[in-house]
Amino acid sequence: MAERAAIVAVGQTKYQPNRADASEEELAYEAVKQCLEATGLSLSEFDAAVSCSQDFWDGRTISNMNIQRVVGAHLNDEDKVCEDGINAVYAGMARILSGHHKLVIVVAHTKESQAEKSLIENAAFDPALLRQLGLDFVSAAAMQARRYMYKYGITPEQCAKVVVKNHGNAKKNPLAQAPLDITVEDVLSSKILSSPIRLLDAKPISDGACAMIITTEERAKKLTKKPVLILGASNCYETHYLGDRDLAECEALVKATSTAYSMAGIRNPIKEIDVAEVSEEYSYQELMWMEGLGFCSKGEAGKLIDSGMTKMGGKLPVNPSGGVISGNPICVAGMARVAEAVLQLRGEAGDHQVKNARVALAHGITGACGQHHGVMILGR
Amino acid sequence: MATVTEKLEGMDVWIYHGRIYIPNTYAAGAVGSQFLIALRDKKKIMGMRCPTCNRVYVPARSVCKDCFGQLDEWVEVSDKGTLLTYTVCNQPNPVQPVEPPIVYGIIQLDGADNGIVHMLGEVDLEQLRIGMRVQAVFKEKREASILDIKYFKPLA
Numbered sequence: 001m002a003e004r005a006a007i008v009a010v011g012q013t014k015y016q017p018n019r020a021d022a023s024e025e026e027l028a029y030e031a032v033k034q035c036l037e038a039t040g041l042s043l044s045e046f047d048a049a050v051s052c053s054q055d056f057w058d059g060r061t062i063s064n065m066n067i068q069r070v071v072g073a074h075l076n077d078e079d080k081v082c083e084d085g086i087n088a089v090y091a092g093m094a095r096i097l098s099g100h101h102k103l104v105i106v107v108a109h110t111k112e113s114q115a116e117k118s119l120i121e122n123a124a125f126d127p128a129l130l131r132q133l134g135l136d137f138v139s140a141a142a143m144q145a146r147r148y149m150y151k152y153g154i155t156p157e158q159c160a161k162v163v164v165k166n167h168g169n170a171k172k173n174p175l176a177q178a179p180l181d182i183t184v185e186d187v188l189s190s191k192i193l194s195s196p197i198r199l200l201d202a203k204p205i206s207d208g209a210c211a212m213i214i215t216t217e218e219r220a221k222k223l224t225k226k227p228v229l230i231l232g233a234s235n236c237y238e239t240h241y242l243g244d245r246d247l248a249e250c251e252a253l254v255k256a257t258s259t260a261y262s263m264a265g266i267r268n269p270i271k272e273i274d275v276a277e278v279s280e281e282y283s284y285q286e287l288m289w290m291e292g293l294g295f296c297s298k299g300e301a302g303k304l305i306d307s308g309m310t311k312m313g314g315k316l317p318v319n320p321s322g323g324v325i326s327g328n329p330i331c332v333a334g335m336a337r338v339a340e341a342v343l344q345l346r347g348e349a350g351d352h353q354v355k356n357a358r359v360a361l362a363h364g365i366t367g368a369c370g371q372h373h374g375v376m377i378l379g380r
Numbered sequence: 381m382a383t384v385t386e387k388l389e390g391m392d393v394w395i396y397h398g399r400i401y402i403p404n405t406y407a408a409g410a411v412g413s414q415f416l417i418a419l420r421d422k423k424k425i426m427g428m429r430c431p432t433c434n435r436v437y438v439p440a441r442s443v444c445k446d447c448f449g450q451l452d453e454w455v456e457v458s459d460k461g462t463l464l465t466y467t468v469c470n471q472p473n474p475v476q477p478v479e480p481p482i483v484y485g486i487i488q489l490d491g492a493d494n495g496i497v498h499m500l501g502e503v504d505l506e507q508l509r510i511g512m513r514v515q516a517v518f519k520e521k522r523e524a525s526i527l528d529i530k531y532f533k534p535l536a
Contacts, residue, residue: 020388020395059398118473128408128416129439129526130497134476139484142467147486150465150510194469194484239445243486243495244437247465 005096006220006227007378009035010212010339015177015327018113019207024058028109029070031211035105039213039223043072047101052081052088052108052331056120071107084279085210085335086235086364086374092214093230102216108336109209110329117205124368126240137281138202140368142194144247145284149196151248152299156196159283160187161305163200163325166280169312170322172351177206177327187283201283206327210335212342226346231359232264232377240371253292253363253373261294264377266359269294269316273377274357275344276310276318277337279365280325286318289363293375312352320344320352334364338376345380411442411451413524420524425516427492429453435493439526458490459516460535466500466508477527481505487514487532501531 011034013019019027028051036042049071053063060066064080071078081088085108092106121136148154164184170176182200190199213223220227236256239245266272276293280286287301295316296304304310310318319325321340324333341360343349359379366372386395408416411428418424427438428451436455437444444451466485469476476482483503486495500514514532522528 018388020386020393021391059400061400116473118471119475122473122475127406128412131475132477132525132527133484133497133499134473134478134482135484135497136471136473138471139467139469139482142469143465143484143486146467146510147465191470192468193471194467196467241439241441241494241497243464243497244445247486 003097004217005093005214005230006217007230007338007342008213008215008220008223008227009038010210010342011035012175012210012336012339013208014175015206015208015329017177017205017207019111020113024053024109024111025067025070027111027207027209028067028107028211031109031209032070032105032107035211035213041103041213041223043105046072046076046103046105048077048079048095048104049073050079050081050088050092050095050104050106052085052335053110054082054331056123057110057112057115057330059114067107067109071105083366083372084333084364084374085331086338086362086376087334087366089212089214089335089338089376090233090235090374093233096214096216102219104214105211106214106335107209107211108332110331111207112205112329113207121368129241137368138197139194140242141282142197143242144369145196145282147247148284148288152302154284154287154302156188157184158302158305159201159287160184162280162283162286163187165305165311166286166319166323166325169320169352170326173321174350176322178204179322179326197282203281203325204327206329208329208332210332210339212335212339226380228342228345228378228380230376231379232260232262232266233375234259234263235372235374237372242369245369247369250288250292250370250373253289253370253375256373256375257293260375260377264379266377273316273359273361275320275341275354276316276361276363277321277340278318278323278363279333279337280319280323281365283325285370286323289370290318292373293361293363312354317354320349320354334362334374337362337364338378341376341378345378409442411440415440416524416526419518419528420522423518424456425459425489425496427455427457429455436491437494438489438492438496455491457492461487461489461492461514461532463510463512463514464488464495465510468505468508483508485514485532498526498529499531500533502533507534
């Protein structure tokens with residue numbers, strides 16, 4: 001490709017359980033405004049906006065219909081992505097690489113406090129074969145967790161270590177919703193939602209927004225001293241019917257990772273990636289996704305968490321921000337991973353900064369049991 | 381629905397408690413309909429064989445996920461199978477067909493190459509294990525629904 005796309009500014013709200021004080025528009029603007037202030041740009045200068053939100057969470061059948069003013073999209077170009085926010089970043093990048101647009105604002109917003117999670121998730125399932133069973137994403141994830149733990153001998157303690165690590169990391173991130181001082185025993189004694197998943201194995205209900213500005217590499221250098229380049233990006237979907245998948249594997253992630261690494265020239269991820277932000281809605285997912293991302297062999301992620309390699313100060317810190325489990329809403333979660341990767345590469349992650357981070361990985365998911373994965377490699 | 385002003389940390393905020401009421405119909409499709417009708421009329425679980433992969437998929441579907449080819453070779457699979465994974469769901473939601481705790485499972489039926497997602501019943505929770513053999517229990521009154529299979533019970 002002739003030119004690369006670069007991120008020049010990111011903004012995030014603090015993630016909170018209930019932002020009843022703000023409309024969706026106001027919430028999105030909190031994140032957008034940070035990007036404008038950082039660059040001195042005004043919304044009238046953008047060629048296009050890409051937003052990410054979901055109709056059922058917003059309670060309207062066109063969830064982006066009321067945010068035009070805060071993304072510069074009144075009498076301008078706007079697209080909505082309704083999967084994960086990382087897909088919106090991808091779409092923003094594609095607009096830049098197309099050559100048709102030079103400056104794009106990307107925004108994700110969701111208030112999970114506004115609707116009933118289990119009902120929205122149930123309605124995502126095939127109406128004839130799955131929906132009538134009353135499944136939601138927790139019960140589906142629980143079947144994946146069980147199969148994965150069975151196949152590879154992953155223990156509940158190893159899953160709980162993810163929870164302890166990430167909520168601990170969240171204590172250093174002022175935007176995180178749920179910084180917690182907890183132990184493995186606390187996780188293992190929290191109430192069972194759907195076995196083997198317990199309350200503390202799952203992410204909390206969260207409200208928030210994230211935004212970023214994507215432009216050409218050339219323009220980026222004029223807008224900021226610290227542009228972050230998108231070195232590789234890929235998405236991959238797999239089949240919906242849960243019985244068609246080996247739920248102990250994440251084939252879509254393996255494929256998305258392979259393409260993203262190839263674009264970015266990554267051959268040895270452990271050596272070449274300095275920090276990773278992955279979307280773990282449930283504790284077992286961080287372990288599974290690390291295998292899919294090639295941080296270890298299949299079934300070895302339990303040993304990886306035991307080794308401490310993914311802690312702050314370890315060889316490859318995973319989720320220094322506290323991760324999704326510390327509170328990010330759906331749609332926003334994957335974009336927040338990209339935003340956190342950008343902060344790390346710019347050396348702006350404050351108390352959760354990974355020293356001298358030069359290459360970062362961001363990952364997002366959509367659907368039950370990680371049906372869709374997006375992987376992005378960023379560098380400075 | 382009610383419109384109210386609520387107090388949030390000392391601030392008055394206007395909150396609309398709404399509900400979007402949109403009735404829908406869904407078509408299971410030509411193949412999906414036949415699968416559901418076979419449950420109702422014959423208490424048979426029908427799959428579809430892919431001529432390219434030679435794999436049998438249950439419930440029957442019209443397109444293979446791997447080679448994307450159109451399928452038309454109907455195969456009856458067994459009502460008995462092996463439990464691939466399960467969960468005991470304690471969380472209630474308004475659309476569950478029975479009261480929690482609900483045991484959900486994925487079962488590979490004999491003669492099928494994938495799993496069918498359903499519930500388990502007549503099972504001692506302590507006995508649940510991956511690999512256990514189970515058998516479909518059909519409802520007396522059936523209406524061409526996935527719930528015509530009441531659940532899968534452990535094979536003695």
